[in-house]
Amino acid sequence: MEFTDKAIGIDFGGTSIKFGVVHGKQLVAEAPVIIPKDYPKPADLIQAIADTVNQLQEEHGDIKAVGCGVPGFVDLRTGRVHNLTNVPGWVNIPLRELLSEKTNLPCFVDNDANAMGMAEWKLGAGVGYEDLVCLTLGTGVGGAIFVNNQIVRGSHFGAGEIGQTSIHYKGRVGAYNNPGALEDYIGNNEFAIDAQRAYFEAGIEISIEECAPAALDAAATAGCSVALACWDDFARKLACALANCCWLLNPEAFVIGGGLSKAGKTLFDPLRKHLEAQLSAPFRDHLKIIPAKFSNEAGIIGCAVLALHQAEL
Amino acid sequence: MEFTDKAIGIDFGGTSIKFGVVHGKQLVAEAPVIIPKDYPKPADLIQAIADTVNQLQEEHGDIKAVGCGVPGFVDLRTGRVHNLTNVPGWVNIPLRELLSEKTNLPCFVDNDANAMGMAEWKLGAGVGYEDLVCLTLGTGVGGAIFVNNQIVRGSHFGAGEIGQTSIHYKGRVGAYNNPGALEDYIGNNEFAIDAQRAYFEAGIEISIEECAPAALDAAATAGCSVALACWDDFARKLACALANCCWLLNPEAFVIGGGLSKAGKTLFDPLRKHLEAQLSAPFRDHLKIIPAKFSNEAGIIGCAVLALHQAEL
Numbered sequence: 001m002e003f004t005d006k007a008i009g010i011d012f013g014g015t016s017i018k019f020g021v022v023h024g025k026q027l028v029a030e031a032p033v034i035i036p037k038d039y040p041k042p043a044d045l046i047q048a049i050a051d052t053v054n055q056l057q058e059e060h061g062d063i064k065a066v067g068c069g070v071p072g073f074v075d076l077r078t079g080r081v082h083n084l085t086n087v088p089g090w091v092n093i094p095l096r097e098l099l100s101e102k103t104n105l106p107c108f109v110d111n112d113a114n115a116m117g118m119a120e121w122k123l124g125a126g127v128g129y130e131d132l133v134c135l136t137l138g139t140g141v142g143g144a145i146f147v148n149n150q151i152v153r154g155s156h157f158g159a160g161e162i163g164q165t166s167i168h169y170k171g172r173v174g175a176y177n178n179p180g181a182l183e184d185y186i187g188n189n190e191f192a193i194d195a196q197r198a199y200f201e202a203g204i205e206i207s208i209e210e211c212a213p214a215a216l217d218a219a220a221t222a223g224c225s226v227a228l229a230c231w232d233d234f235a236r237k238l239a240c241a242l243a244n245c246c247w248l249l250n251p252e253a254f255v256i257g258g259g260l261s262k263a264g265k266t267l268f269d270p271l272r273k274h275l276e277a278q279l280s281a282p283f284r285d286h287l288k289i290i291p292a293k294f295s296n297e298a299g300i301i302g303c304a305v306l307a308l309h310q311a312e313l
Numbered sequence: 314m315e316f317t318d319k320a321i322g323i324d325f326g327g328t329s330i331k332f333g334v335v336h337g338k339q340l341v342a343e344a345p346v347i348i349p350k351d352y353p354k355p356a357d358l359i360q361a362i363a364d365t366v367n368q369l370q371e372e373h374g375d376i377k378a379v380g381c382g383v384p385g386f387v388d389l390r391t392g393r394v395h396n397l398t399n400v401p402g403w404v405n406i407p408l409r410e411l412l413s414e415k416t417n418l419p420c421f422v423d424n425d426a427n428a429m430g431m432a433e434w435k436l437g438a439g440v441g442y443e444d445l446v447c448l449t450l451g452t453g454v455g456g457a458i459f460v461n462n463q464i465v466r467g468s469h470f471g472a473g474e475i476g477q478t479s480i481h482y483k484g485r486v487g488a489y490n491n492p493g494a495l496e497d498y499i500g501n502n503e504f505a506i507d508a509q510r511a512y513f514e515a516g517i518e519i520s521i522e523e524c525a526p527a528a529l530d531a532a533a534t535a536g537c538s539v540a541l542a543c544w545d546d547f548a549r550k551l552a553c554a555l556a557n558c559c560w561l562l563n564p565e566a567f568v569i570g571g572g573l574s575k576a577g578k579t580l581f582d583p584l585r586k587h588l589e590a591q592l593s594a595p596f597r598d599h600l601k602i603i604p605a606k607f608s609n610e611a612g613i614i615g616c617a618v619l620a621l622h623q624a625e626l
Contacts, residue, residue: 154563240482250467
């Protein structure tokens with residue numbers, strides 16, 4: 001994979017679509033963000049995306065490939081989007097085919113968490129690891145898994161859904177009727193709701209906004225015992241899911257990104273404690289827990305890296 | 314991997330050591346079982362193992378390699394046994410080196426569940442699957458994982474420990490201080506104890522022997538509602554751990570062996586029901602749950618297959 005090549009990355013999120021040109025391991029240019037209003041028809045939105053790609057192609061030339069990461073389930077081989085979790089109307093859309101036709105470029109479409117994992121593995125905190133698990137902590141919990149120095153796709157391109165794994169076989173029922181799904185405990189919103197209740201039980205009434213991750217991080221850093229207990233509980237639940245990855249895959253490292261990872265020590269210290277306490281030596285002794293290198297630009301860079309990687313296969 | 318070659322498989326269990334010669338995909342000969350008494354010194358036991366291997370080698374000639382599966386943690390690369398869960402004194406033993414010296418044959422040492430998984434993947438119910446999870450249900454729960462048509466070893470040869478994965482982040486505490494370890498719910502002994510309690514709560518006092526898997530299978534087949542509920546509970550817990558494998562790895566199939574799998578429909582029907590109920594379409598629709606092909610001979614065959622596989626690398 002040559003980072004002397006240029007690629008365009010498209011970070012297709014639930015509320016905005018971001019574009020950038022990646023060259024020599026760097027994000028060298030961005031295009032105006034598209035903010036879709038009132039859920040336009042997929043065909044219209046795809047035309048707008050293609051127009052932006054063509055504009056970037058004119059300005060920068062020599063684009064080798066285009067990668068697009070979407071928040072949902074997609075068949076990487078065909079580039080067909082099966083469904084997007086929070087974007088109505090995107091069911092069974094041949095996105096890769098349409099984008100390729102409209103841009104005359106090799107286009108690839110993947111799950112957004114896989115794209116972000118690819119960025120960390122090829123250019124970020126995960127470089128050099130042959131057995132690696134990357135995850136993003138935000139509204140949902142996404143993952144990308146690397147084994148034997150290859151990304152794990154699974155039989156139908158579904159692999160890496162750490163957020164759907166169970167931490168309690170009789171727990172909260174998730175989006176797919178799955179009991180105890182991790183993201184139903186430690187997603188942004190669920191974390192805030194649980195924290196608000198913890199404060200209430202401690203005799204303190206605060207708003208849900210005051211229970212946002214940044215606020216809870218600040219409170220914990222200031223020594224608030226309720227906030228510290230909330231992060232400890234968060235870490236305990238996340239550690240259970242990560243321990244399951246360890247027993248199954250014995251990875252060298254976890255790379256953790258996404259909004260919630262910005263809590264830094266507030267999250268990483270109790271996470272390390274809980275994880276190490278429940279693993280035996282071969283799983284624990286060399287295990288690294290590393291913050292992601294990339295932040296908001298992870299999606300664009302990941303998609304560009306994915307496109308260069310796939311274009312080579 | 315040529316099955317025209319002959320290999321010796323050694324199934325090193327907690328209570329007996331079994332030997333066989335595998336040729337042309339078949340177990341063609343067995344040697345007398347060694348039943349170690351009063352935990353002999355590892356050096357003495359290794360000499361006895363080597364003597365049996367040398368005898369088989371004299372009788373059958375042209376042995377290409379020797380594989381030994383042990384119930385514990387081993388570094389496949391060096392063949393050094395770190396520790397065996399139920400065999401005292403086996404700590405940090407260079408088993409591969411000693412066996413190779415004493416037999417003048419290429420020897421390989423692996424975890425027993427990996428060896429059994431290798432038998433199913435190369436010769437048994439798992440042939441042809443690129444993304445596969447094999448498990449054995451017995452006193453413990455062992456596993457072997459295949460991704461991208463390769464066995465998953467992990468960074469320190471620990472991968473595949475399905476029995477240690479958690480189904481409850483605040484559950485029963487396992488052998489490694491790990492909460493909710495699957496085998497602490499569905500291991501032979503735990504299953505019997507839970508069943509005895511279920512009968513007691515239903516007003517029926519029965520012995521722990523009457524709660525052995527075969528007895529509970531017979532009772533369920535005869536329509537006993539308590540036994541049916543016990544198997545349903547067993548299946549629900551196992552399904553949680555298998556669903557976690559699905560979300561992470563999106564396998565094509567599970568191959569399930571070991572003593573408890575002999576319950577057949579009694580286990581497989583509720584297992585399929587619980588697993589399918591908690592997966593989304595790409596994880597569920599093409600997923601197969603298959604009984605293992607091999608039974609008591611799985612260990613010997615698996616070790617021989619492993620040896621031929623490793624000798625080729």
